Structures are given as C-alpha cells and as structure tokens.
Amino acid sequence: MVRLLIFSCLVLCFNACGQQHKKSGMISLEKTENEYIEVDTTWSEKVLKSDAEWKKILTQKQYYILREHGTERAFSSELYEVKEEGIYICAGCKNPLFSSSAKFDSGTGWPSYFQPLSKKSLNVGSDKSLGMERDALSCQRCDGHLGHVFNDGPKPTGLRYCIDGDGLLFVPKKSASAVATFAGGCFWCTETIFEHIKGVNEVISGYSGGSEENPTYENVGAGRTGHAEAFEVYYDPEVISYADLVRVFFASIDPTTVDGQKPDFGKQYRTIAFYKNDEEKVIIENKIKEIASEYNKPIATQVVPFVKFWKAEAYHQDFVKNNPDQGYVRAESIPRRESTLAKVKDLLR
Numbered sequence: 001m002v003r004l005l006i007f008s009c010l011v012l013c014f015n016a017c018g019q020q021h022k023k024s025g026m027i028s029l030e031k032t033e034n035e036y037i038e039v040d041t042t043w044s045e046k047v048l049k050s051d052a053e054w055k056k057i058l059t060q061k062q063y064y065i066l067r068e069h070g071t072e073r074a075f076s077s078e079l080y081e082v083k084e085e086g087i088y089i090c091a092g093c094k095n096p097l098f099s100s101s102a103k104f105d106s107g108t109g110w111p112s113y114f115q116p117l118s119k120k121s122l123n124v125g126s127d128k129s130l131g132m133e134r135d136a137l138s139c140q141r142c143d144g145h146l147g148h149v150f151n152d153g154p155k156p157t158g159l160r161y162c163i164d165g166d167g168l169l170f171v172p173k174k175s176a177s178a179v180a181t182f183a184g185g186c187f188w189c190t191e192t193i194f195e196h197i198k199g200v201n202e203v204i205s206g207y208s209g210g211s212e213e214n215p216t217y218e219n220v221g222a223g224r225t226g227h228a229e230a231f232e233v234y235y236d237p238e239v240i241s242y243a244d245l246v247r248v249f250f251a252s253i254d255p256t257t258v259d260g261q262k263p264d265f266g267k268q269y270r271t272i273a274f275y276k277n278d279e280e281k282v283i284i285e286n287k288i289k290e291i292a293s294e295y296n297k298p299i300a301t302q303v304v305p306f307v308k309f310w311k312a313e314a315y316h317q318d319f320v321k322n323n324p325d326q327g328y329v330r331a332e333s334i335p336r337r338e339s340t341l342a343k344v345k346d347l348l349r
C-alpha cells in the first residue's frame with residue numbers, strides 16, 4: 001500500500017534547500033560513458049555481494065545511495081533532466097528499472113517516474129527512518145536502495161516513484177547498429193579494447209567458430225569444442241566503418257601466431273575474422289594483403305564465414321572493467337589494450 005506523507009517530502013525538500021546546485025552544460029553520465037551496458041530482463045538469479053565487493057564496483061555516490069540507503073541532494077543528479085529515450089537501470093546490478101516513457105517532471109529535484117519497467121524491477125518495503133513512515137523502493141535483483149514511492153503522481157497510475165539518480169544508470173536507446181564478429185585470443189582482452197573505439201555501442205564476449213551447441217567457458221577453455229573465444233562488436237556504421245574495425249582487430253593481435261595469442265595457446269585462442277557477406281570478406285582479405293609484408297611469418301588468422309555466436313557467461317562480460325585488479329587483467333589485458341589503442345589513436349572515443 002502506498003502512503004502519502006507530505007511531511008516526509010517537506011523534510012526532504014527542506015534538507016535540500018540551500019544546497020541546490022543544478023549542473024549545467026553537457027550531460028556526463030557517470031560510469032556509462034565509453035562503456036556498454038546490457039539491458040537484460042531475463043535474469044533469474046539475484047545479485048548478492050558483500051559490502052567490500054560492492055565498494056569495489058560502485059562509485060562513492062552509488063554506494064551511498066544503494067548500500068547505505070542515502071538520499072542525494074535535490075537537483076544534484078545529472079539524470080534529473082534527461083529527457084532522451086532510453087532505459088534507467090540499477091547502477092549496482094543493471095536490473096532494468098524504468099523506461100524514459102514513464103518519466104515525468106515532478107519538480108522535486110529527484111528523477112521521477114509513474115511506473116516501474118517490469119514486475120521484476122522493484123521491491124516495495126517500509127522505511128521508518130527520519131521519524132516517518134514511507135514506502136521504500138529497492139532493486140528486486142540486488143536489494144539496493146533506490147528511493148520512495150508516493151501516491152501523488154500523474155495518470156495513469158497516480159504514483160510517483162521518487163528515485164535517487166545516483167543509484168541509476170541511463171542507457172540511451174541505441175542508434176543504428178551493425179555487428180562485426182572476431183576471435184582474437186582471450187576475450188577479456190579484446191572486449192576492453194573495442195569498448196574504447198568510437199562508434200562502438202557494445203561488445204559482447206562469447207564463443208564462435210565451432211559446431212557445438214551451448215558451449216560453456218569450461219568446455220571451450222579446456223579445448224573440448226571447436227569454438228574459439230570470440231566477441232561481437234555492435235557499432236554505428238555512420239561513425240565507424242567495418243574496415244576500421246578490421247584495422248583495430250589486426251592491431252590487437254599477432255596474426256602470425258597459430259592457435260593462440262600470448263600467453264594463451266590452444267585452438268580456442270586462435271584468431272578469426274568472421275565475415276557475413278562478400279564485402280566484409282574482401283575488406284578482411286585486403287587488410288591481410290596490406291599487413292603481410294610487416295611480418296616474417298605467414299598470416300595465420302582464419303577468414304571464415306560467420307555461422308553463430310554464443311554469448312559467454314555473465315561474469316565474463318565487462319570482465320576487465322569489473323576486475324581491474326585481477327592478476328591476468330593487470331599483467332595481460334590492460335597492457336595489451338593500451339598498446340593496441342596507441343596504434344589506432346585516430347579511432348578512439
């Protein structure tokens with residue numbers, strides 16, 4: 001049941017007064033720039049982490065809202081004035097929470113919506129803090145605190161979901177997207193490279209090149225399938241061409257290594273440029289001709305027609321971003337990314 005407690009709003013508004021700093025200029029969306037965030041409504045497992053783990057992956061502001069039940073200052077969130085089409089997701093677990101179509105201008109200084117995105121978005125509970133009783137909202141997937149709900153909202157629900165923008169991330173509706181698929185050794189490394197390239201909307205780690213259905217990291221990693229670690233690049237062809245993506249791909253690998261990329265060897269780490277049409281095939285072949293003279297050994301990268309891509313397990317997505325201190329990431333992925341990006345400076349975001 002939703003209770004309207006004007007008093008609570010007054011207290012919050014009062015707290016916020018005098019501290020109203022409306023940010024102007026370009027919207028810079030913390031933690032969403034230069035990275036892809038996947039909108040997935042098919043989750044079935046909760047995201048549960050220790051405080052220490054949350055501290056590691058959340059910004060201070062996000063942690064304060066989500067894990068410490070904090071309240072941001074009114075008008076302090078850059079999401080307050082966002083009117084673009086898109087989805088608002090939980091900053092902690094990426095559970096899709098609200099659509100831009102349910103956002104309205106409440107005048108309160110906090111991002112406000114008249115309904116959640118799905119039945120899996122929110123939990124409603126009681127909050128008796130600050131000497132008042134309000135209906136508190138938390139993310140159904142990670143239990144992160146998000147805000148409160150009041151019954152003074154607009155039609156059609158009459159509800160006002162008053163949300164701390166710092167607990168949210170905004171995923172703008174995607175622009176025109178094409179998909180390129182490559183295999184370049186360890187997919188943790190290749191994903192983070194392409195996420196720094198302009199015109200790339202998202203990069204997905206997975207498996208391709210084999211015939212087995214539903215490959216797993218365990219099977220692929222042990223070399224028990226015909227698949228290689230691969231990745232899909234979703235890109236805007238108006239910003240970056242397929243030829244430039246192929247250029248980044250070859251800059252990111254040693255194309256002469258048969259079955260592997262240092263330090264990972266085995267056919268599951270072979271390099272492959274998958275083509276989806278003759279045009280792509282010609283672009284790849286021309287690039288190979290162009291770079292062949294730079295190497296003493298023959299080019300070993302396979303050029304094969306694309307058949308199917310299998311998305312890898314969730315914990316492999318954004319692996320480098322989520323595990324920046326992991327040993328392999330520090331020793332291999334980050335240096336490999338930096339040396340690749342130095343070769344394609346004109347294509348960086």
Ligand SMILES: [Zn+2]
Nearest residue numbers: 090093139142
């Ligand atoms: Zn969450």
